[in-house]
Amino acid sequence: MDILLIAGLWLDGSAWDDVVSALEPLGHRPVPLTLPGQGDGSASATLDDQVAAVLAAVDSASGKPMVVGHSAACTLAWLATDARPKQVAKVVLIGGFPSADGEPYADFFEVKDGVMPFPGWGPFEGPDSADLDEEARRIIASAAIPVPEEVAKGVVRLSDERRFDVPVVLVCPEFTPAQAKEWIDAGDVPELARAKHLDLVDIDSGHWPMVSKPIELARLLAAAAAEA
Numbered sequence: 001m002d003i004l005l006i007a008g009l010w011l012d013g014s015a016w017d018d019v020v021s022a023l024e025p026l027g028h029r030p031v032p033l034t035l036p037g038q039g040d041g042s043a044s045a046t047l048d049d050q051v052a053a054v055l056a057a058v059d060s061a062s063g064k065p066m067v068v069g070h071s072a073a074c075t076l077a078w079l080a081t082d083a084r085p086k087q088v089a090k091v092v093l094i095g096g097f098p099s100a101d102g103e104p105y106a107d108f109f110e111v112k113d114g115v116m117p118f119p120g121w122g123p124f125e126g127p128d129s130a131d132l133d134e135e136a137r138r139i140i141a142s143a144a145i146p147v148p149e150e151v152a153k154g155v156v157r158l159s160d161e162r163r164f165d166v167p168v169v170l171v172c173p174e175f176t177p178a179q180a181k182e183w184i185d186a187g188d189v190p191e192l193a194r195a196k197h198l199d200l201v202d203i204d205s206g207h208w209p210m211v212s213k214p215i216e217l218a219r220l221l222a223a224a225a226a227e228a
Helices: 013-026 047-060 073-083 134-143 161-165 177-185 214-226
Strands: 002-006 029-033 066-070 090-094 168-172 198-202
Touching: 002 013, 002 047, 002 073, 013 029, 013 214, 029 047, 047 073, 066 073, 066 214, 073 090, 073 161, 090 214, 168 177, 168 214, 177 198, 198 214
Parallel strands: 002 029, 002 066, 066 090, 090 168, 168 198
Antiparallel strands: none
């Protein structure tokens, strides 16, 4: 199965390198995406540009792909599912939750000179980064690509109710499945509250399991693909 891999803010497709090398021997075709504005040299990219890039990958996949989003890009994976509900076999969300219609995509940190730079490790101290050693932190920070303002502040637009029919796997890294269920049941994640087929899966890692636990993550993804 084609497995489309969409990394979160500040990351390009190379963030998945270790996951790709672990997935290929398991019989799948991982396709890591480098998004407009996050590795292609464009500082003027918009959220619509990123959605279009993901949809192009869905449309060119061999058969129905599994679409994997990490962190903020969980919303990108969900937007693709909304736009192609009959073409996506399953959506996997790693360490994040899809924004609802009308919400900003990822307006989390200060924008400077038209981009949202990586804010340093301060906001991520604790469970998010507890499993990253100094070298891993240095590599992530040095490779971080400032996110264009029109991506971060782009408005999410969802329109097809059939997105709720697509099976969803929520991979829980720095939070537990029990915590995720509590948030969903409380109405904090309305999109997942309406998903008809939702599985919660634990992984013992921080917010970047593709860096700290790539083999374990690859196995989880392969298991999800096998059940698609």
